[in-house]
Amino acid sequence: MSPLSRRLFLQESLLAAASAGVGSIPALGGESAKQSKSPNDRLTVAVIGVNSRGGDHAKAFDSRDDCVLTYICDADSAVGERVAARFKSKPKFVQDMRRIFDDKSVDIVSIATPNHWHSLAAIWAMQAGKDVYVEKPLSHNISEGRRMVQVARKYNRICQGGTQYRSSGSNRAAAQYVREGKLGQIKLAHVCTYRSRTSIGPAGQYSPPPTVDYNLWAGPAPMELPVRRKSFHYDWHWFWDWGGGELANNSVHPVDAMRMVLGLEGLGRGVLSYGGRVGLDDCAETPSVQVTIHDFGPITVVQEVRNLKTGNPKRGATLIVGTEGYLGGGAGGVSAYDPNGKLVQKLSGPGEDHFANFVKAVRSRKREDLNADISEGHISTAVVHVANISQRLGQRASAKEIQQALEALKVNENVVETFAEIRQHLTDNSGDIEKTPLTLGPWLEINSDRERFVKNKAANAFLTRDYRQPFVVPPANEI
Numbered sequence: 001m002s003p004l005s006r007r008l009f010l011q012e013s014l015l016a017a018a019s020a021g022v023g024s025i026p027a028l029g030g031e032s033a034k035q036s037k038s039p040n041d042r043l044t045v046a047v048i049g050v051n052s053r054g055g056d057h058a059k060a061f062d063s064r065d066d067c068v069l070t071y072i073c074d075a076d077s078a079v080g081e082r083v084a085a086r087f088k089s090k091p092k093f094v095q096d097m098r099r100i101f102d103d104k105s106v107d108i109v110s111i112a113t114p115n116h117w118h119s120l121a122a123i124w125a126m127q128a129g130k131d132v133y134v135e136k137p138l139s140h141n142i143s144e145g146r147r148m149v150q151v152a153r154k155y156n157r158i159c160q161g162g163t164q165y166r167s168s169g170s171n172r173a174a175a176q177y178v179r180e181g182k183l184g185q186i187k188l189a190h191v192c193t194y195r196s197r198t199s200i201g202p203a204g205q206y207s208p209p210p211t212v213d214y215n216l217w218a219g220p221a222p223m224e225l226p227v228r229r230k231s232f233h234y235d236w237h238w239f240w241d242w243g244g245g246e247l248a249n250n251s252v253h254p255v256d257a258m259r260m261v262l263g264l265e266g267l268g269r270g271v272l273s274y275g276g277r278v279g280l281d282d283c284a285e286t287p288s289v290q291v292t293i294h295d296f297g298p299i300t301v302v303q304e305v306r307n308l309k310t311g312n313p314k315r316g317a318t319l320i321v322g323t324e325g326y327l328g329g330g331a332g333g334v335s336a337y338d339p340n341g342k343l344v345q346k347l348s349g350p351g352e353d354h355f356a357n358f359v360k361a362v363r364s365r366k367r368e369d370l371n372a373d374i375s376e377g378h379i380s381t382a383v384v385h386v387a388n389i390s391q392r393l394g395q396r397a398s399a400k401e402i403q404q405a406l407e408a409l410k411v412n413e414n415v416v417e418t419f420a421e422i423r424q425h426l427t428d429n430s431g432d433i434e435k436t437p438l439t440l441g442p443w444l445e446i447n448s449d450r451e452r453f454v455k456n457k458a459a460n461a462f463l464t465r466d467y468r469q470p471f472v473v474p475p476a477n478e479i
């Protein structure tokens with residue numbers, strides 16, 4: 001095999017396929033379920049959380065002849081009423097999602113709330129007899145993600161995760177390419193999320209918007225008062241109580257697609273993360289630059305996130321390295337290359353609309369019809385969570401200390417090269433890693449079967465959270 005640097009490959013080969021999907025949700029196309037126009041055969045749908053992605057949920061279901069949008073729910077009455085008014089079906093607006101769960105006429109609940117609500121909203125909906133579509137990341141912590149799977153199985157509910165890359169025809173073709181052994185033995189999977197962000201400003205003393213029921217918005221999470229962030233609605237992503245940073249926000253997409261392509265199961269044998277909130281000078285908590293190394297036995301998985309300006313922005317790009325070549329791509333498509341980086345084949349295949357795939361499974365009552373069953377979404381989200389747990393347990397470290405820690409890992413040599421690129425990236429953004437040290441997380445050994453860390457009380461404390469009454473995710477013995 002001729003030597004081929006990861007940097008050269010990413011810049012010259014991978015980006016062409018990945019760039020088409022930058023900043024957008026992939027257009028998957030296709031149809032997976034025959035639609036009935038009979039009013040008596042239509043599924044009734046409620047959408048919870050519509051300030052951002054939830055608006056797309058509402059439009060997707062409303063556009064179908066076999067579904068009718070009956071409820072819009074949002075803790076912000078101004079947002080919810082505005083979105084509800086857009087639809088000819090005249091969905092009813094409610095602020096409290098529990099009113100939806102009490103309505104036996106509702107068949108489907110689609111959830112696009114902030115992350116901290118995803119699991120509990122899905123659990124309550126399934127316990128009430130609803131089928132559920134829930135946005136990524138599927139949980140705020142690992143324990144509640146597993147509870148979602150338990151509830152779905154106990155109540156025989158159809159539950160699809162919003163990891164729509166699994167419905168992409170090119171990703172399906174890539175999975176088949178790997179299964180056929182055309183890539184040889186897999187050594188490395190490197191997923192990149194380069195998404196330029198701006199400062200959210202210094203910490204202040206703010207009140208929630210007057211149209212927000214803050215008790216309902218916070219739900220399971222703390223009700224911070226005063227609120228530190230100026231922008232109440234979106235910027236919760238960058239605080240640990242409600243979000244999970246860019247890893248949970250966007251890296252979960254290529255992680256999930258990569259797992260599907262490789263048939264990768266479980267949480268791996270160990271994880272280490274390094275990074276920090278650098279270059280933005282604001283009150284946010286989550287890293288603006290973060291790299292995570294996962295040990296999956298013979299395969300090393302690297303997650304790389306950059307929120308600072310970079311020359312080649314890409315959202316959800318993946319590089320998979322095998323002994324017989326490479327796979328590279330993202331939302332814009334996947335291509336196969338030989339060991340020298342020469343294009344072998346642009347992979348393609350029939351795709352499905354992710355919402356239509358969910359509706360098909362709701363009608364068939366067969367979870368095997370789902371492209372993104374809750375169990376797969378839980379694992380992909382948990383892979384992100386273990387990465388963030390290492391990051392949160394980290395300490396400030398010099399460049400030399402990070403370099404030595406990476407060199408000591410018994411994983412792919414890519415991880416050391418990536419650190420060199422991160423240092424250059426920070427230099428390009430006027431950052432000095434010596435003056436503003438990054439945080440180096442510990443190497444955490446994982447018992448994947450138990451979804452716990454090995455002999456690490458501090459890490460295991462992050463597997464769940466203290467819930468605010470009455471918004472409590474039930475423990476396993478109460479499901």
